[in-house]
Amino acid sequence: MSNIKQLGPAQCILLAVSLASDASLQALQALTTQRHDVFQLELTLRILVSYLPESVEPALYVPFLAQLATGEHATAASVFPVDSSSLKDTSDEDAADRLRKLRLLKLHDSQERRTAVQDPLVLFLIHRSLRIDAETGLLQLVPQLVTPFLDRSAYLHEWFISTVLPLLRLDYEYYPQPSKWTALREFEHLDGLNGIDTLLTKAVQASAQPESDADLEADEAISRDLRGLVGPWVYGSSQRKRRRIAAASSSSGPQDTTAAIEDWQNTFQWIVNIAATNFEAAATAIEHWDGPTDVDLGGYDDIPQAQDDSIAELQYHLRSRYCQAGFASIYASEIDSVTGLEGVHRVLVRLADMCGFASPPDAATPVELLPPAERIAMPLEEIPKDFLHFDSFLRPDQPLTTPTPDSYSLLQQLVTTSRLLGSIGHSLSICKAAKMRFWSDESEQLRLLQKIINGLRHGESKTEQDYIHIRRTLLWLWSWGVEDDSMQGYGILGKTKKAEIEKEMLKALCSASQYRLAVNKYLPAGILTEAEVEAAVVSTVLQYYDNASNGNRTRGGMKKASEVHAAFRQPLPSSTLLRRLGCLLSATHALSFYALTLQQGVPLQPVSIRTQPDSISLLQHVLEQNPGAYTKLDDLVQIGCNLVIALDHDPSFEHSASVDPADEAARAKVAERRVIGMAIEAALREEDFETAYSYVVNRLPSPQTALASGPGDGQDEDDMSWRAAFAAGRHRTSPSSTANPSGTSTTTSPTVRRLEQRMELLSTALLLAPPPALPEVLAAWRRCEEELLTVLATESAEEAAFDDGADKGEVRIPGEFAAQEPTFMVQPRRKEIGRGTVEEAPMGLFDVARGAAQAFGRSAGMARGGRQSGPTEQGHGRTVSGAFSEDGDGRQRKRDVVANAVTGGLVSGIGWVLGAKPVGEERDGER
Numbered sequence: 001m002s003n004i005k006q007l008g009p010a011q012c013i014l015l016a017v018s019l020a021s022d023a024s025l026q027a028l029q030a031l032t033t034q035r036h037d038v039f040q041l042e043l044t045l046r047i048l049v050s051y052l053p054e055s056v057e058p059a060l061y062v063p064f065l066a067q068l069a070t071g072e073h074a075t076a077a078s079v080f081p082v083d084s085s086s087l088k089d090t091s092d093e094d095a096a097d098r099l100r101k102l103r104l105l106k107l108h109d110s111q112e113r114r115t116a117v118q119d120p121l122v123l124f125l126i127h128r129s130l131r132i133d134a135e136t137g138l139l140q141l142v143p144q145l146v147t148p149f150l151d152r153s154a155y156l157h158e159w160f161i162s163t164v165l166p167l168l169r170l171d172y173e174y175y176p177q178p179s180k181w182t183a184l185r186e187f188e189h190l191d192g193l194n195g196i197d198t199l200l201t202k203a204v205q206a207s208a209q210p211e212s213d214a215d216l217e218a219d220e221a222i223s224r225d226l227r228g229l230v231g232p233w234v235y236g237s238s239q240r241k242r243r244r245i246a247a248a249s250s251s252s253g254p255q256d257t258t259a260a261i262e263d264w265q266n267t268f269q270w271i272v273n274i275a276a277t278n279f280e281a282a283a284t285a286i287e288h289w290d291g292p293t294d295v296d297l298g299g300y301d302d303i304p305q306a307q308d309d310s311i312a313e314l315q316y317h318l319r320s321r322y323c324q325a326g327f328a329s330i331y332a333s334e335i336d337s338v339t340g341l342e343g344v345h346r347v348l349v350r351l352a353d354m355c356g357f358a359s360p361p362d363a364a365t366p367v368e369l370l371p372p373a374e375r376i377a378m379p380l381e382e383i384p385k386d387f388l389h390f391d392s393f394l395r396p397d398q399p400l401t402t403p404t405p406d407s408y409s410l411l412q413q414l415v416t417t418s419r420l421l422g423s424i425g426h427s428l429s430i431c432k433a434a435k436m437r438f439w440s441d442e443s444e445q446l447r448l449l450q451k452i453i454n455g456l457r458h459g460e461s462k463t464e465q466d467y468i469h470i471r472r473t474l475l476w477l478w479s480w481g482v483e484d485d486s487m488q489g490y491g492i493l494g495k496t497k498k499a500e501i502e503k504e505m506l507k508a509l510c511s512a513s514q515y516r517l518a519v520n521k522y523l524p525a526g527i528l529t530e531a532e533v534e535a536a537v538v539s540t541v542l543q544y545y546d547n548a549s550n551g552n553r554t555r556g557g558m559k560k561a562s563e564v565h566a567a568f569r570q571p572l573p574s575s576t577l578l579r580r581l582g583c584l585l586s587a588t589h590a591l592s593f594y595a596l597t598l599q600q601g602v603p604l605q606p607v608s609i610r611t612q613p614d615s616i617s618l619l620q621h622v623l624e625q626n627p628g629a630y631t632k633l634d635d636l637v638q639i640g641c642n643l644v645i646a647l648d649h650d651p652s653f654e655h656s657a658s659v660d661p662a663d664e665a666a667r668a669k670v671a672e673r674r675v676i677g678m679a680i681e682a683a684l685r686e687e688d689f690e691t692a693y694s695y696v697v698n699r700l701p702s703p704q705t706a707l708a709s710g711p712g713d714g715q716d717e718d719d720m721s722w723r724a725a726f727a728a729g730r731h732r733t734s735p736s737s738t739a740n741p742s743g744t745s746t747t748t749s750p751t752v753r754r755l756e757q758r759m760e761l762l763s764t765a766l767l768l769a770p771p772p773a774l775p776e777v778l779a780a781w782r783r784c785e786e787e788l789l790t791v792l793a794t795e796s797a798e799e800a801a802f803d804d805g806a807d808k809g810e811v812r813i814p815g816e817f818a819a820q821e822p823t824f825m826v827q828p829r830r831k832e833i834g835r836g837t838v839e840e841a842p843m844g845l846f847d848v849a850r851g852a853a854q855a856f857g858r859s860a861g862m863a864r865g866g867r868q869s870g871p872t873e874q875g876h877g878r879t880v881s882g883a884f885s886e887d888g889d890g891r892q893r894k895r896d897v898v899a900n901a902v903t904g905g906l907v908s909g910i911g912w913v914l915g916a917k918p919v920g921e922e923r924d925g926e927r
Helices: 002-006 009-021 025-034 041-051 062-070 092-101 111-116 120-136 139-152 154-174 184-188 192-208 218-235 237-242 257-277 279-288 309-332 338-355 405-423 430-439 442-455 464-479 498-511 515-522 530-547 556-569 576-591 606-610 617-625 633-647 661-685 689-699 703-708 719-729 750-768 771-807 830-836 845-865 894-914 919-926
Strands: 597-599
Touching: 002 025, 009 025, 009 041, 009 092, 025 062, 041 062, 041 120, 062 120, 062 139, 111 120, 120 139, 120 154, 120 184, 139 154, 154 184, 154 192, 154 218, 154 237, 192 218, 192 257, 192 279, 218 257, 218 279, 237 257, 257 279, 257 309, 279 309, 279 338, 309 338, 309 405, 309 430, 338 405, 405 430, 405 464, 430 442, 442 498, 464 498, 464 515, 498 515, 498 530, 498 556, 515 556, 530 556, 530 576, 530 606, 556 576, 576 606, 576 633, 606 633, 617 633, 617 661, 633 661, 661 689, 661 719, 689 719, 689 750, 719 750, 719 771, 750 771
Parallel strands: none
Antiparallel strands: none
16 A cells, blocks of 8 residues: 555556456556646546546446445445555656556547537436447446436436437347447437438338238337337437537426427328328327327336326427327328228227227228218318428418327318229229318319229129219218219219219119119109210210221220110100210111221221211112122112211211201211212222112112103202213123123113113103203213114115025024924015004014104104104203103003113114204204
């Protein structure tokens, strides 16, 4: 001991440094006790913090620190032998030189700490704790060092609870992962949302992997960490904000309530942020954590109780903000699935309990049992659009998330809306539902309604009861259960008309083949008028019709369109639109049996029929692309009439006014004539003159009808008829098609027969053509007449030559016997019979020629006698040679028509050659 007393100050300090480095704590304590004149408290603490190994158990030197803190000197320590032999060769001057080279750490680790704390022991404890953690990572040693002195300083108390305790729990108790730990000094400087996120990230990860913690339910991890990590961390808000505290303060709670409010606000913001990406984690936090008053400080301190009005007001404010965070979490989430909305409903129940509101109906409550919505206050109806931006959910003036009865009622209806939409197969988050409720217009809500209806077609097939539920759900979404006389609903579909919902529902029933339910629900008129039902059905039929890829009504969209049409055709017998739709479907189905393309390689689709400016023109393409199609005239005519009835004036099917039957019949008649004309042209293109001739004679208006109709009557409407007859009349048959037609007399050659038919057709064209076209038709008729005369003359010469050869025996007669000499009965030649005997019916080409000559003679005789042989058409400026013959019953025979046409042509033709005047002109001359 005497040696210790003889040591100089520098030598004592060097000895203390050596003892501290060797962790000789008893000797160090004895040295400082015996030489307390040298070792002041701050110097001793600086030697300890600088040279005492950090791995030394704090229990070994805490008593020494306690002695230093009290200033008392232990008697036992004063008698402990101290070995100073290491300094026997060191003088005071050498010791002073060595002392100047020593680096003693300061007690405070930062200037902020020096300013905030005046107690050297508190500074030492904090600095020593930081070095223990930094050098060894043995944070669990820090409580042994600090807890004995917590009552010494409020700053130390607050620092330990807010810094050491959360980090100990985070890295050593809750999530013990040796390879992952956070430094105490880094953790101490965490602030704001960054600190909250550091504390709770592992809880979120654990909730996603519950098997990582077998001792704790996954849904309790976040609430536990809010309680045991965030709560203590927020306890040190004032230190993080100001980094100072009054050394004389004896309070154990935070000194700055504003700082605590900011940290709790950051906690609430974290809950809202995590709700946007992981709503289940946010829901777990809200369900199992009771807010800022629910804090676990590990028994080191308690949250201040409501002992005065200021603390009670603070607690009320924080709880209100916590409830607002719960409201905001629901709006911030993008949850729209059925299972996710169950979590939203649980949060809503929790918020109702915390705010003292009535609990919402059970999530499984049927739509018909839901209570009506309570009308919210007008200010909530007029909220700005930016109030549903994510950054504004926690604003103090936010009307949607501030917990009030109105905002809660609105949120309850929005949650129920999303749940009901999910039950019928449409996903919509709460935030989007709110936007639709407040800021959408009628067109947007109608599009949402149609999107919901279209979604019903997907997924599992639905029963009749399912569609009844869907209809009730849509009506609830329109009204939110509020029944009044307003034309506008109260829900997210309220700006649409209620009738629009019923119409879309009717379309959905038709699409789902629920025809019985649709007819029973909407007919007779009640929910919808008959016109509204008609419009909905027509729209559905046209939708399937336009989307069909094939016109056959037994397949695809055409089949569906036909089924919907058939389901409502009988319940709506007076519907003009449905009748026209039936015509369109029939025409489209008939067209599907023909090959028809309007574009290269693209078959005709039903929608192209409706978009054609002139639907009848499609039949022209049919006749061009389908050889022989002209033979199916009745089918083509039926198609044309149906197309005209369906699409003539209203291809969009928007007008349901009744149609005048006479007008419709007239349009159908015009369409029929157009189709017949197209078929005649098609037959001529394919060199089928006989079919074209038959169509002109039997299907186009007869000459009698044309004459009876009066001059010029109906010519504008029947432009196709005369053109078809004219085209057929001037058509020159190819040699391969001049064979004798079936049923034609063998006494008439095919060429003469064909010319007779052509002249008959041209005669028909003369009667049907308008005045401007008469010269062209007459010219063609005259050319045909001349050709006929030439053929007749040629055949007469050939027949005469044949007869002369037969009479002279130069020509063998078919049928004679070769075995014996034939016996001939001398008869006069056929041409001689014609000279002196009564005329027989023409039997051959010469008979036709003689008949023509006799007709010319009779015509000339009648001309001299002042009698006309046929009616004269004065209105057109033309004379029709040859009257229409009539039998005893007054009926004209087609054979007579042909004969009159031929003889009349010969008269006019030969008279012109001989220079004779027409009958009319001779009569004028006689007058």
